[in-house]
Amino acid sequence: MSWAAHDLEPYVVQKHLGKKVAFVPLLVGSYAPDLLSKWFVYGVTLVGVELKADNPAQFHRGWPGAGFTHSLTFGVLVGLLLYLVWRNKVVAYSFVIGQWAHALTDTGDTVGSMLFFPFTDHLFAVGAWAYAGQTGRYVDAGAYFSGLGFVWDGIFVVWAILSWRVLTRGYFRTTVMAADPFWRWAGRYVSETTLVALYRASFFYGVARWTAWLIWAHVVRSFTFDLRWGGPRWVPRIYADDLNAAGGAAPACRCPGCCSMTPRLGFYGAVAVCAFAKGRTSSVRDLLRTAPRRRRRRRRLTLKRR
Amino acid sequence: MRGERAVESFILAAVRPDGSPSSLREALAGGWRELALYLAAGAVYVAIGVSTPEFLFPWALAVGYLLVCVVALPFLVRRVRARTTRSGRG
Numbered sequence: 001m002s003w004a005a006h007d008l009e010p011y012v013v014q015k016h017l018g019k020k021v022a023f024v025p026l027l028v029g030s031y032a033p034d035l036l037s038k039w040f041v042y043g044v045t046l047v048g049v050e051l052k053a054d055n056p057a058q059f060h061r062g063w064p065g066a067g068f069t070h071s072l073t074f075g076v077l078v079g080l081l082l083y084l085v086w087r088n089k090v091v092a093y094s095f096v097i098g099q100w101a102h103a104l105t106d107t108g109d110t111v112g113s114m115l116f117f118p119f120t121d122h123l124f125a126v127g128a129w130a131y132a133g134q135t136g137r138y139v140d141a142g143a144y145f146s147g148l149g150f151v152w153d154g155i156f157v158v159w160a161i162l163s164w165r166v167l168t169r170g171y172f173r174t175t176v177m178a179a180d181p182f183w184r185w186a187g188r189y190v191s192e193t194t195l196v197a198l199y200r201a202s203f204f205y206g207v208a209r210w211t212a213w214l215i216w217a218h219v220v221r222s223f224t225f226d227l228r229w230g231g232p233r234w235v236p237r238i239y240a241d242d243l244n245a246a247g248g249a250a251p252a253c254r255c256p257g258c259c260s261m262t263p264r265l266g267f268y269g270a271v272a273v274c275a276f277a278k279g280r281t282s283s284v285r286d287l288l289r290t291a292p293r294r295r296r297r298r299r300r301l302t303l304k305r306r
Numbered sequence: 307m308r309g310e311r312a313v314e315s316f317i318l319a320a321v322r323p324d325g326s327p328s329s330l331r332e333a334l335a336g337g338w339r340e341l342a343l344y345l346a347a348g349a350v351y352v353a354i355g356v357s358t359p360e361f362l363f364p365w366a367l368a369v370g371y372l373l374v375c376v377v378a379l380p381f382l383v384r385r386v387r388a389r390t391t392r393s394g395r396g
Contacts, residue, residue, distance in 0.1 A: 018324055031365075138359065165326035168333055169340075174325025197376050198369065200344070205368040208348045212355035212362055220356055 001060075001133060002105050003144055003213060004153040006030050007206030008160040009101045014176070015163035022094040022180035025082065027202055029075065029098020033106070033113075037066035042137045056134040057238040061111045063121040070106055070113035075099030090179060108152055108267075110230055112240045123240035126267040127230050128152065130237040142223035143235040145213050151227065157210050160203060167203060172196050340376075347375035 010026045041060045043052025053059035061067040068074055075096045083092035106113045112125025129149035132140045144150060165171055173192075176199060177183045183195055217223045226232035327333040334341065351371060355362040 137363070141359070164330070164333070165322075165324070168326045169337065170321060170325035170327060172325070174323075191377075194373065194377050197373055201369040201372050202365075204344065204348060204351075204372050205365060208351045208368070209355065209362050211348075212352040213359075215352065215356045216359055216362075 001034070001109060001131065001140075001144070002149065002153055003141070004206040004210040005105050005156045006034070006102055007202045007209070008153075008156040009105070010098060011160045011163055011166055011203050012156065013097055013101065015166045017097075019175050019179045020090070021097065022088075022090045022182070023176050023199065024180055024182040025091045025094040026098040029078075029095035029100075030102050032078065032095070032099050033069040033074070033102050037069060040066075041133045042140075057111050057131060058243055060133055061106070061113055061123060061131075062243045063114060063117060067114050067121075067123075068117050070103045070115075071117035072100055072103060072115050073117060073119075075103065086181075088181065091181070105152075109149070110237050110239045111243065121244075123244055125240035126270075127239070128267060130230060130232060130235050131239075132235045132237060134238060135235060139235065141213050142217045142221060143232050145217040146223045146225050147231040148227055148229070150210070150214060153210050157207055160206065167200055169196055172199055343376050343380065347372060350375070 007030075010023060010030050013026060014021060014023055037060055040051065040053050041056040043050055045051075053065075055062075055065075059065040059067075061070055075098075078099065079092040079096040082095055083089065086092075103113050103115060107115065107124050108126050108128045109131040110125055110127045110129070111131040112123040112127075114121050115124045116122070129147040129152070130143055132143040135143070166176075169192075172183075172195070177187070177195075183199070186195060186198075218225070224232065224234060226234065230237070322328055327336065351361075351368070361367065
């Protein structure tokens, strides 16, 4: 699970897709998988009765449980439902993008997500940081902000800050409002300042929370940093294999995802694909293209000087 | 006429087609007060969150807090200021 990435992903997507996406469905999609399940993972006490899942990881990510909300199919189905209700393609696929971003991000921990449910209930996990939802909110926070999880969220914090243009009032007025019917509707009732504050709220929440948890975990409490793969090792972790085996599958999974590559190699592959995609769409590729020209110019200039 | 065109071209150069300012410097020149307000709200939120981590969990609470800090409080301050200036004149 991620503590800040789900808040910040919509802004990064918004920066890259502009008027092609509607922000509110994108944000709702990004929160959707955890909306109805997270409270039951950590547990709540209502009128003296504690409501908590017996097996939080199984309930959160597995089947039987609410793990289907972390599948790609769930996003498509809700997207189709939204399309049937609103007859708006942008709203529908914006939700799908948000939900897919969440499901893919959650494969980063040791439990992962059932990406291809209902075709398979196999949990796809990269295993970069420990899943410790069963230990309760505070230990989970301490563990997350001591392992590679906080680094992953940190990447999104930096990426979202670099996308600062999407937070400006002019961008909101010209691009966000134009693409998303929600803001036009809400604009009839509240001032633009309120709308902009609402639009920026998740960014504020993500960045401030990331900072606060990091300070809390290492200044107020003394959780130990452990940036090893799958860490921190001091917290009791749950692995995808535990749940895959519990679900009736063979202990050593034979699915193509597990047989063809190690999760770490898969993660590096995914990063390489993202970098390549980024290079295709914007400045990295341009930089690579223009770099040899610059070198040639420099050579010419030095030759002329000589 | 020339002056108008110059102003128009200046505005077009300062704003990108997506509505955002062309550079960070221009964005800050127009909205540094707003940014300062958000940063102050963020700093207080972090301070409260570190001392009372329960405050960091609900998203709705963060949204409410932000609205109070950057919409309601500035509105109240403006109102109070307007009243005091009016009463000062009167």
